[in-house]
Amino acid sequence: MSRRLKSLQRRMEKSGLDGFLVSHLKNIQYLVGFTGSHGFLLVRPCDALLFTDFRYKEQVKEETHDCEVKIVGRFLWDELIKKTRRFKRFGFESLHLTHFAYERLKTGLSRCELIPEEGWVEEIRMVKEKEEIRRIRRAQKITDEVFQDVLPLITPGRREKEIAAEVEYLLRKKGASGCSFETICASGARAALPHARPGMKEIKKGDFVTLDMGAIYEGYCSDMTRTVVVGKATPKQKRIYQLVLNAQKAGVRFCKPGRKCADVDRRTRKIIEREGFGKAFGHGTGHGVGLEVHELPGLYSKSKEILTKRMVVTVEPGVYLPGKWGIRIEDMVLIQNGGYEVLSQSPKELIEL
Ligand code: ZN
Ligand code: ZN
Numbered sequence: 329m330s331r332r333l334k335s336l337q338r339r340m341e342k343s344g345l346d347g348f349l350v351s352h353l354k355n356i357q358y359l360v361g362f363t364g365s366h367g368f369l370l371v372r373p374c375d376a377l378l379f380t381d382f383r384y385k386e387q388v389k390e391e392t393h394d395c396e397v398k399i400v401g402r403f404l405w406d407e408l409i410k411k412t413r414r415f416k417r418f419g420f421e422s423l424h425l426t427h428f429a430y431e432r433l434k435t436g437l438s439r440c441e442l443i444p445e446e447g448w449v450e451e452i453r454m455v456k457e458k459e460e461i462r463r464i465r466r467a468q469k470i471t472d473e474v475f476q477d478v479l480p481l482i483t484p485g486r487r488e489k490e491i492a493a494e495v496e497y498l499l500r501k502k503g504a505s506g507c508s509f510e511t512i513c514a515s516g517a518r519a520a521l522p523h524a525r526p527g528m529k530e531i532k533k534g535d536f537v538t539l540d541m542g543a544i545y546e547g548y549c550s551d552m553t554r555t556v557v558v559g560k561a562t563p564k565q566k567r568i569y570q571l572v573l574n575a576q577k578a579g580v581r582f583c584k585p586g587r588k589c590a591d592v593d594r595r596t597r598k599i600i601e602r603e604g605f606g607k608a609f610g611h612g613t614g615h616g617v618g619l620e621v622h623e624l625p626g627l628y629s630k631s632k633e634i635l636t637k638r639m640v641v642t643v644e645p646g647v648y649l650p651g652k653w654g655i656r657i658e659d660m661v662l663i664q665n666g667g668y669e670v671l672s673q674s675p676k677e678l679i680e681l
Pocket of ligand 2: 551615642644658
């Protein structure tokens, strides 16, 4: 049994559960390696059973470990209930179980107490193993290379969508299995929308262009943002860019084992607030990255988590001035003994194209 499953089973034991149902596919992938699009993992005190359908009959043999596999068709829930009939306390992932599935369990297991739990597997996923870090590094390396290759294409007259399409093409060409999220390319006033979808807008001279991009490499994500200026930056653009950069660097430097995630957020925010742009920085400072591009821990004011070594988090403050422009700078940071390592290698000083 893997370390990952064992940690979950220990937690089940502490909470007096006879079983735990994992329904979030990324959590199933993490625990037993299965990457199919349909399945449930029933974890019991000493073993685990994966329920999936005939489409994955061959695939499960190749990629799944540490569990018994049950290929079931339409009667998945009947089969699952058969295996859980004697349970008294059965945990499930309240953030990831559909209402339909919950009702099926409730009806089928009338004498069993169904216990909603949040983030159990996600908390195990926060701390990365060596192999996971290797994949994240590789995903980021691809991203850094693509950023360099795409810079010469950011010229007046090119459309945001074209740039985003180039990014996605190049990521795949360099070995990514896909993008870890839909690439953001936002220019001019649209860069003031933190999560702008690339549009048909043409890039103009003087525009800030924000590129937020990431690759998936062997299942693991990267996430990086850079903001560049087309032509020469105005003194005000330079000043605020420097402010965001200072906040970003201070946030990164603050990262080390034992620090509260909420304090990293406070650190970057304070610098931006001091200059009167607090309201223009409306999102959290960062998030964990791994099998999913947004995962635990969260780096925001109400976060409860504490940084520990081998976590991978982003630090990404921004300033957004509606109707004018926006700036965000984002790196992925690996928490290490006594400090951190910045995984993103792309330059952060303002690039004038
Ligand atoms: Zn990002
Ligand atoms: Zn991010």
